[in-house]
Amino acid sequence: MxxxxxxxxxxxxxxxxxxxxxxxxxxxxxxxxxxxxxxxxxxxxxxxxxxxxxxxxxxxxxxxxxxxxxxxxGLIIAAPITVAGTSRTIGPDDYSRTLRFTSGTAVSVTLPANAPAGTWVHVVQAGAGALTFVAASGATVEGDALGRVTTAGQRSTATAWVDSNAGGSAAVWFLAGFLGS
Incomplete structure (x- = not known):
């Protein structure tokens, strides 16, 4: 044994x-x-x-x-941020969040140059005012596949996403969603 x-x-x-x-x-x-x-x-x-x-x-x-x-x-879902004004410059508090715009007139949404690659912001046009995405100095906004940068109408949604950011001050934002003009 x-x-x-x-x-x-x-x-x-x-x-x-x-x-x-x-x-x-x-x-x-x-x-x-x-x-x-x-x-x-x-x-x-x-x-x-x-x-x-x-x-x-x-x-x-x-x-x-x-x-x-x-x-x-263990899931945390942040409440949407409601925006009542006619302009909004996206900042760090908005990153990875949904912004709900309620204005009855046109809204300008400025996308910053210093957002890191991978940053995203989702927007909802809850009011009648269309949302138009514009680039801050140093940033670039690439519209959807047809070059559109404005939401299509009330209840439209869109996502702005930073594809790249050379040097940390030249963010290239891509747009996707229900864009109309």
Whole structure:
């Protein structure tokens, strides 16, 4: 009989020297180790879930729009920013957000030159005033496939996305969405 034998006990696979442990001792060792390991894993999982829920609840309260289900799932969805004026220069607080424009007259949306590549802003024309995207000094606005840079009408949506930004001050914005002129 070999000096070392493989034992397979639920939760434990390993090599033991049968001369040193009886079968009962092996089972007891395996059960103790398995229970302790399981308890440690469950405790770690509970702590991670607790930390995640606390962070989600805190961020959800700050955003003001997370539902209980979103918070519990760790999803935070920021409330749209409502804009009532006739002009808006996009800034860092707007990045990765939805802006809901309610003006009854035309709105100028200025896209900055210093936005990092990958930045996006989603807009909704909730009011009658069409949204026209314009480039700040140093930036470039590339319209949709037909070169359009103005929303098509009330309830239109569009997304402006920074494709590149050479040197951090020459953002190239691409537009996509329901654009009309």
């Amino acid at each position: 070999p000096d070392v034998a493989r034992v397979l006990i639920p939760g434990l696979v390993g090599a033991v020297n049968p001369a040193n442990l009886t079968a009962a001792q092996q089972c007891q060792e395996a059960a103790t180790a398995t229970a302790a390991d399981r308890a440690a894993v469950e405790e770690d999982a509970a702590q991670v879930a607790s930390d995640k829920a606390a962070a989600a609840a805190s961020a959800g309260a700050a955003a003001g729009s997370a539902t209980a289900a979103e918070t519990a799932a």
